[in-house]
Amino acid sequence: MLGLFRTHRAGRLLTTLSCAFAAASVPLFPWGDAFASAGNGPADKAVAAPLPGGLGPCVPGTCPPGPYPPVTNDPVRFRDNAINIFAGGDFRVRGSAAEAEGRVVVLGDFDQDKAAGASAIYNIGEAGVGSKVAPDVGTDWLTTGGDVTIATGERLLAEAGVVRHAGTASGTILAQRVVKDPDAAAPYAGLRGQLNAASQCYAHGEAGTRTATGTAKHGGGETLFTGDGTSALQVFNVDFDLASASGGQEGIRFANIPDGATVLVNVLGTRRVLNTYSGGIDDATDPLNQLRESLLWNFPDATDVEIKGTGQFQGSVLIGQNSSDTTVSVPGINGRFFTTGSITHTSSASGGGGQEFHNYPFVGDLPECGSTPTVTGTVEVAKKDAADGKALSGAVFELWRETNGVSGVQTSGANPDTQVDAPCTTDAQGKCRAAVPLGTYYWVETKAPKGYDLPSPATFGPLVVTEANARQGVKVTAKNQKKPAPEKLGALHVVKKDRTSGRPLAGAVFELWRETNGTAGLQTAGANPDTRQGQGCATDGHGHCDFRDLRLGTYYLKETAVPDGYRLPSPAVTGPYRLTEDNATKGVTVRLSNVRDDTDKKGRRR
Incomplete structure (x- = not known):
């Protein structure tokens, strides 16, 4: 029975979207009417709840007849016109990153400025190494709602495709055509809201955090995901970093997953690091690769995400916070990559280059989502030196939501307000951020950075998150005075x-x-x-x-x-x-x- 389930999924053609996101005004298929999954099967098999906006499966082109080829440097044999990478913010190329296979859509700016001594080239659309499933020749390979900026001495290669941009284009861009179009990103503008809502729905549903069907055990040098062995949708909730106790690499392993099941991993928390050596080039010998086209890593609340290590990261990624920044430095991402925020594609600080996004579809069946998902926004505090404005790391803040109806924040007593999540320590940029529902919030500083006095008062707010400001978020600056130098x-x-x-x-x-x-x-x-x-x-x-x-x-x-x-x-x-x-x-x-x-x-x- 499980084998039949796999066969049914591999051969279907999407003809309808029953997920509520399909009601959005944005065209689901701005590139045309034809829309196929991993194969060219009968047209009467409908998907109950795919990703919103028609994202995920292959869009002909000439789609592979079954699972996509493993990572290779063979000639291009198949064509996929689906969006492989979507960024609701900016897309930055740094370090020694090498290429982004498949179609790339960026609502903000595309900015290429690689490290000195690295290869001067970044490939878009068709890659030297990957699934070798590229967009059709002459179609849009890179679309931006802002500028395309290529640093002096570097080159962006989209040689058989079109680079369509709404802003300015500067630097060396090698493409069949470079087209200035003020409405370049307009067909995709609605995807940001749809993906934000979908990410929240998959993780939190309509009644709190979605019930897991399996367990995620962290320890012994790996995270082991153990499924229930029967459910067609395997749900895992992770509230920790996938990294060793010291922050180093660890393994990722799945067990007891039925053949053909969709695997949904909700990675909860506002800051998350995935540092892994798992995933390889050889699909025949690496069991993690077998889950690739039905595995979705969902980050509903994270504003800071880092995906690093030495593995070929398997599965598609969805990051649902508009204010998020994601840094990718693994050798390969093998799956769709959709974020409502910004991406920095770079290389490890310890050396090594050639980092790549590879074009692989997502064909899983996801939870159905209501038509009125919870709207969320971000609240941010920036900690600075009161004298020179320098960002200060190491300050500890608690976030409190106004819930008791009393003006100001009450953190104790018989009827306090409600603390949100665990305390946050400001990062190297001096910031703490949290994704929250609409409402009124306060940041309370409980520990000052080393060498500084705790301010008085140590409460910052109110920060009111509304539907009107949820997208850009609400920010406040907290300043600290240095402690007086001790008398000599x-x-x-x-x-x-x-x-x-x-x-x-x-x-x-x-x-x-x-x-x-x-x-x-x-x-x-x-x-x-x-x-x-x-x-x-x-x-x-x-x-x-x-x-x-x-x-x-x-x-x-x-x-x-x-x-x-x-x-x-x-x-x-x-x-x-x-x-x-x-x-x-x-x-x-x-x-x-x-x-x-x-x-x-x-x-x-x-």
């Missing part, structure tokens, strides 16, 4: 010796006085004396006496008692001794001596 302190070290022999003298007692009255010399009495510092100090067996933790300034020593058999000096006051920035660390050493007293108690010479 110094020390005064007394060394007492016999004036004749140089022998250390124990038992000499000193008072320390700080110059405070502005009159030269030491005044210990009267209406305005100088200030005595602490208790007296007696020299030890080494003749040493130390006064520590002294503020910078001017001091006097007053000797009040001498060792037995020695004469009190006259005058008994020495100084001034000055502690400064330059000598405070080492301190000031005062060397004093006493002479023996050669008279007896009656004043007679001994």
Whole structure:
């Protein structure tokens, strides 16, 4: 039965979309009427709930008759006019990234500025290595709603296709045609909202987080997804990074997945990292590859996503937050890549190039979604130095939603407001972001960055997310003052010796006085004396006496008692001794001596 399920899915032709997103005003198939799945089968088999907007399966061209070819450098044999990569924001090419196979649609700007020493070329549409299923010759291979900017000395290759752009085009673009069209992205503008709603629906449904059918266990150097063995839709919810405890690579493995099932992995959380070595070039020997065309990785809430490692990442990706930034540096993405935010295609900081998006369809059956999905927006706090505006990492914030009807935020008591998610620590850009439903929110700073004072008050808001501002989100800046530099302190070290022999003298007692009255010399009495510092100090067996933790300034020593058999000096006051920035660390050493007293108690010479 499961085998029959696979055969049915592989051979169908999409003729209708019963998912509610199909009611959108955006043309589902702006490139034409023909729409086929992975094969050219009978036209009477309908999909219950595919991705919105007609995204996912192959659009003829000449679609492969079954699963797409494995990653290869063979000549192009098949043609697929579906969108393989969609970005609701910008698409940036950095590092040593090499190519994006298939059709690419970007509502914002396309910006290519690769690293010095990297290959100057980035391929769009047809790739040197990939599934080798390319768009039709002469069709739009890259479409942008903004500018196309290619850095000096670099080249964008879409040689047999069209680059259609709404903004300006600069730099070297090698294409059959480069067309300026103010309405270039208009047919696809509605996809952003549809994908945002779909991503929320797949993960959260209409009654909270969607019920998982399987388990995701993180540990032992891998994340193991274990299905229930029967459901046609296998749902997994992941609320952790797919990376080792130290942030390194780990494996991804699926078990107990029935033949032909759709696999939906909801990766929850506002920041997520996938760092894996799993997935390979050889489809025959890598079991993860077998799930490729029916595996969807869904990030409904993430505003920061990083997909890295050394694996050929398998499956399609959906990122549903408009304010999201996704960085891709794995060697290959093997599946559709749809984000309502921005993409940076780059290479690993540790070296190695040739990163590629490969053109593979998604033909799975997904959950049905209501016609009025929850609208979400983003709330962001930017932490900065109050003096110079520099971004500050390491500040910890809690996000609270107004729920108790009392003005302002209440974080304790009998009826507090509601805390949203776990505390967030500002990143290298000094930012914390969260995807939230419409409502009123407050950021509460609970820990300042190192070296800074916690502001007072430490609450920032209200931030009101409405339908009108949900797309761009709501932002607030929180500034911190640096802690005052600690007052520098110094020390005064007394060394007492016999004036004749140089022998250390124990038992000499000193008072320390700080110059405070502005009159030269030491005044210990009267209406305005100088200030005595602490208790007296007696020299030890080494003749040493130390006064520590002294503020910078001017001091006097007053000797009040001498060792037995020695004469009190006259005058008994020495100084001034000055502690400064330059000598405070080492301190000031005062060397004093006493002479023996050669008279007896009656004043007679001994």
